[in-house]
Amino acid sequence: MTAQVRGQAWVEQAPLFAPIDLTLAPDSWTCLLGPSGVGKSTILRLIAGLETGARFQGEVNRDQPVALMAQDPGLIPWLDVTGNVTLGARLRGTSRASFVPKYPGGREADPVEGSASRGAEPPSDPAARAAHLIEAVGLADRSHHLPARLSGGQRQRVALARTLFEDRPLVLLDEPFSALDARTRAQMQDLSARLLDGRTVLLVTHDPAEAARLGDRILLLREDGLSEWPVPGPRPKGAARPYDAPEVLQSQAGLMRGMMA
Numbered sequence: 181m182t183a184q185v186r187g188q189a190w191v192e193q194a195p196l197f198a199p200i201d202l203t204l205a206p207d208s209w210t211c212l213l214g215p216s217g218v219g220k221s222t223i224l225r226l227i228a229g230l231e232t233g234a235r236f237q238g239e240v241n242r243d244q245p246v247a248l249m250a251q252d253p254g255l256i257p258w259l260d261v262t263g264n265v266t267l268g269a270r271l272r273g274t275s276r277a278s279f280v281p282k283y284p285g286g287r288e289a290d291p292v293e294g295s296a297s298r299g300a301e302p303p304s305d306p307a308a309r310a311a312h313l314i315e316a317v318g319l320a321d322r323s324h325h326l327p328a329r330l331s332g333g334q335r336q337r338v339a340l341a342r343t344l345f346e347d348r349p350l351v352l353l354d355e356p357f358s359a360l361d362a363r364t365r366a367q368m369q370d371l372s373a374r375l376l377d378g379r380t381v382l383l384v385t386h387d388p389a390e391a392a393r394l395g396d397r398i399l400l401l402r403e404d405g406l407s408e409w410p411v412p413g414p415r416p417k418g419a420a421r422p423y424d425a426p427e428v429l430q431s432q433a434g435l436m437r438g439m440m441a
């Protein structure tokens with residue numbers, strides 16, 4: 181089962197979404213699209229067991245530990261990149277208190293150049309794991325920078341590394357690549373597809389191209405409920421579909437037409 185939301189929601193007296201019945205298929209990516217304010221983040225927060233601004237009537241079931249990457253990176257301003265990535269472990273008391281990742285200064289590493297993004301699995305030791313993920317998201321030379329010294333896209337990549345660091349079976353991603361340039365976005369999609377292979381992922385996105393690359397299932401949420409959108413064939417294991425494959429471009433265009441309707 182993994183996670184399930186059945187019910188409807190209101191904000192104050194106004195209906196937010198009509199009754200929905202969403203069950204996340206295990207070990208697969210479900211992409212959720214829909215107009216701004218329709219309740220996508222609300223669904224993620226319901227599954228995560230967090231407060232929402234909505235009144236929900238129905239049931240939410242989840243039988244696995246979850247990691248949520250919210251829209252706002254939510255970085256702790258006085259912790260550097262490494263400190264933010266390892267925040268969960270620090271709070272649980274499972275990280276070594278003082279480790280210093282050995283990365284040289286200089287130009288920001290290109291995510292595609294590092295060994296971390298070429299296919300090696302993240303190590304299990306917290307310090308090594310954090311360093312590996314920070315390299316994988318292309319921030320190896322900024323591991324000691326505070327959030328105030330990072331761009332919006334860099335902050336978003338820190339939040340992604342923090343979410344991947346948690347290594348949970350169920351992962352909720354709320355527009356995780358929205359602040360990234362097109363090239364980095366494609367790289368982070370590839371990285372996430374690889375590192376989250378075998379996990380159950382619910383991805384909220386406004387980008388039809390992203391849904392066409394990553395979705396094993398694509399859902400549109402509107403005020404009148406959820407509707408299913410066809411996916412462009414099976415997705416390669418542990419990978420995103422090629423961004424320029426004709427079937428992906430066709431799916432992207434069809435999805436865009438559906439969103440415009």
Ligand SMILES: Nc1ncnc2c1ncn2[C@@H]1O[C@H](COP(=O)(O)OP(=O)(O)OP(=O)(O)O)[C@@H](O)[C@H]1O
Binds near residue numbers: 191196214218234
């Ligand atoms: N804390 C809150 N208090 C009151 N209303 C809220 C709160 N959080 C969200 N809402 C309202 O709930 C509705 C759904 O918000 P939600 O963030 O789930 O939408 P969304 O589909 O994720 O939007 P977007 O695509 O813009 O992120 C919106 O109309 C919003 O104004």
